[in-house]
Amino acid sequence: EAKHIAIVGATGAVGEEMLACLDQRAFPISELTLLASARSAGKTISFQGKDIIVKELTHNSFDGVDIALFAAGGSTSLEFAPSAAKAGATVIDNSSAYRMDDEVPLIVPEINPEAAQQASKGIIANPNCTTIISLMALFPLHKKYGLKSIIASSYQAVSGSGAQGIAELKQQCEAIAKGEEIVSEVYPTQIAFNVIPQVDVFQPDHYTKEELKMLNESRKILNLPELKVTCTCVRVPVYRSHSVSITAAFENEPSVEEARGIFANYPGVDAKDDPSNNLFPTPLDTTLKDDCLVGRIRKDKVIDKALALWVVGDQVRKGAALNAVQIAEIL
């Protein structure tokens, strides 16, 4: 039956995409509460022909709310998610705040939907976008061959840094075209016509938090505590889709042809892989789309029982908003 939905961070890139997904998937909504910081409160957002005024987020914003979608960063989730849960809402949190909490399920609906029933705190965590997109390719292969290790390099869109990341790339491209000064506030150096091998902060082992998310979140979602992962996360001048180059090693010998067939028959992912016709997926193929696309599938030349592959997915959609709305659909 219809639900009272709240979106925290309704004016951000992910919040806006959550509204688009709820509308496009005809989610049964009895009432919609849009919440944001004082700075963004007062704005009007139209949804299904009705104008809704964005309210300022407080600890009392959740009376009667059935599902609260959070997309406003980790500190906001840490401060307000418990209040939403206490008010009786189930929280689906897009931030990293609760992902590694043992009492909080970490869910990709195509992989571990059953875990949604164990939300003992009333909070469910949405995984990191790069993890979701990578596992959309790796889980179907894991079911067939038994995943043992991942070596990955990501090519991450600026949308991962929210609306300001998108704006920074746009500003720099236009400024460079006009021979004007560029602005670098979101990233440590120019992102236009460049690549930056840093996403999130460095840890003592010289990996970034983004790279360790791929390791820790993959182990939790797949329930593979022994899974080995090395990841290099790179920011690239692309607007909305993340790409990930992966070598995945398995218990059993994988086959390229079989892998293509597996993707073609698995929900949420498809193969675009025909080297003889130069067919492979690029970020422009998946932007604004639901499915992740896999190509460049081949036997790895270094590691035994391993496939090398390339997976692409829309970071704002399947990487964040769509995955969260699909979790809400499970509820």
Ligand code: 2RA
């Ligand atoms: C990024 N995955 O791409 C991180 C957070 N969305 O910046």
